[in-house]
Amino acid sequence: METGTVKWFNNAKGWGFISRFDGTDVFVHYSKIEGDGYRTLRQGDSVQFQCKDGPRGRFAEFVRVCERLSA
Template sequence: MATGTVKWFNNAKGYGFILSESGGGDLFVHYSSIQMAGYKTLRAGQQVDFDVQEGPKGPHAINIRLAEGEAEAEAGPEEDTAESGP
């Protein structure tokens, strides 16, 4: 099983990309490959474990699970508009 970081995930479209720690570029991820109960979504920066499968358009991530210690993303789109500074 490989490990990587979610680069981005679009809740509305149901797909995104994971950057694998083993290199080789970005891997496509579809919401149907996310292994979690309830609303299946990911957040940028989350650590995930997954398998890689070769598809017609190249490799993609399947059997995606949050890495140990990662919290599940909350349902719906998430926006952080808070700015830090003096």
């Protein structure tokens, strides 16, 4: 598992990007966020995830929020 920071996440569209510690960004879709109920991320959240290669590039899966910034 890697750790990164949410760069931005669009709740209406259900996707965004996570900044990895090496400076690269990884696509994230709401369906890859672990948890029950409404799944979302906030800019600045610290997250753990696994990075996979897909047909359109790298994406995050098994995403878990480690530390959530207050709204």
